[in-house]
Amino acid sequence: MPELSIPIIDFSGFYSEDPVLKQKVVDQVRESCLYNGFFQITGHSIPLDKQKKVMNCAKKFFDLSLEEKQQVSKDNNTWNRGYEMLRSQMLEEGTQPELKEGFYIGEDIDKSHPYFVNKKLNSGPNQWPEALGDDLEGFKDGTMGYYRAALKLASDLMRVLALSLDLEETYFSEYMTGAVSTMRLLHYPSQPKDADEKLSRGIGAHTDFGGITMLMQDTVDGLQVWDQKSSTWIDVAPTEGALVINLGNLMSRWTNEKYKSNVHRVINKSGKERYSIPIFVSGQPDYMIDCIPTCKKADEQAKFEPATVEQIVSAAYAESYGRAQLYKQLAAKKLAENQVAQQPSPVAVA
Ligand SMILES: O=C(O)CCC(=O)C(=O)O
Numbered sequence: 001m002p003e004l005s006i007p008i009i010d011f012s013g014f015y016s017e018d019p020v021l022k023q024k025v026v027d028q029v030r031e032s033c034l035y036n037g038f039f040q041i042t043g044h045s046i047p048l049d050k051q052k053k054v055m056n057c058a059k060k061f062f063d064l065s066l067e068e069k070q071q072v073s074k075d076n077n078t079w080n081r082g083y084e085m086l087r088s089q090m091l092e093e094g095t096q097p098e099l100k101e102g103f104y105i106g107e108d109i110d111k112s113h114p115y116f117v118n119k120k121l122n123s124g125p126n127q128w129p130e131a132l133g134d135d136l137e138g139f140k141d142g143t144m145g146y147y148r149a150a151l152k153l154a155s156d157l158m159r160v161l162a163l164s165l166d167l168e169e170t171y172f173s174e175y176m177t178g179a180v181s182t183m184r185l186l187h188y189p190s191q192p193k194d195a196d197e198k199l200s201r202g203i204g205a206h207t208d209f210g211g212i213t214m215l216m217q218d219t220v221d222g223l224q225v226w227d228q229k230s231s232t233w234i235d236v237a238p239t240e241g242a243l244v245i246n247l248g249n250l251m252s253r254w255t256n257e258k259y260k261s262n263v264h265r266v267i268n269k270s271g272k273e274r275y276s277i278p279i280f281v282s283g284q285p286d287y288m289i290d291c292i293p294t295c296k297k298a299d300e301q302a303k304f305e306p307a308t309v310e311q312i313v314s315a316a317y318a319e320s321y322g323r324a325q326l327y328k329q330l331a332a333k334k335l336a337e338n339q340v341a342q343q344p345s346p347v348a349v350a
């Protein structure tokens, strides 16, 4: 059997004047979305130097001491901005909390903005790591410069998705106007080679929650995508300049599961530090997600009730963080029980 891989699509065709080249991109994207919802793109609109800059920002940030990183802890706010320590999340049941640390950035939403006032999904000011000192301005430029460029590309990707579903190219424009998107810088320390593969994860097997995810990998591999047909994991080879694009659960729900939101995970056994930068595009929080008309027959029932972006994505967050909390509580309870068991039992004194 030929080795399975995630297709690399030359996105430049979308920007070309030649309708044949544009259609080719649309067709390749459709095929990937129907198969497992994962593809890589090259020839896109984000310059390589912007990509390199943001990757350097990530490395600089994670090189800070734990104490410095904790000054901008994600626990300081409720809108998903800041530092998340190693072992904070656990996406795959039956495994251990994950060997990754992260830093969350999004649109810098000021406290007078209606999204903040109305407590919309993941909306508020960023936290900036003052501990970077003279490097802080470069960090803000590098991260936000990449974020903005990536969101522009996200809108282009949504245009291609619309065409791939036989919709008007602008079908997703309203969903993308005022869209909430979160970028996370990720660092996966190398796992010991003899770590139990059944238990240790950089990130456990999961599907993403939102519309689309755009991921930039550094040079170290570790990302794997589940291939249902062959029941194997496909390694996603890091490719300079390329972005890995995948669909999240919201997009799968919206298309009546015609398009796939597929399971993926990271195990970093490379012996090297791994860095990656996903951006999760959730969408405009109040936008109503209801089955796309071209994704079901006229007499067919939609599989899901209509719901807003905010309802769908918040429910998914609550579930995943709840699982890590539950694991920690159970582990703490077990530890406490063991300590009690190890104490000498009281002896009856006559
Ligand atoms: O780091 C990676 O390559 C994957 C990250 C990922 O799947 C996620 O953050 O949801």
Ligand SMILES: [Fe+2]
Residues within 6 Å of the ligand: 206, 207, 208, 213, 264
């Ligand atoms: Fe993911």
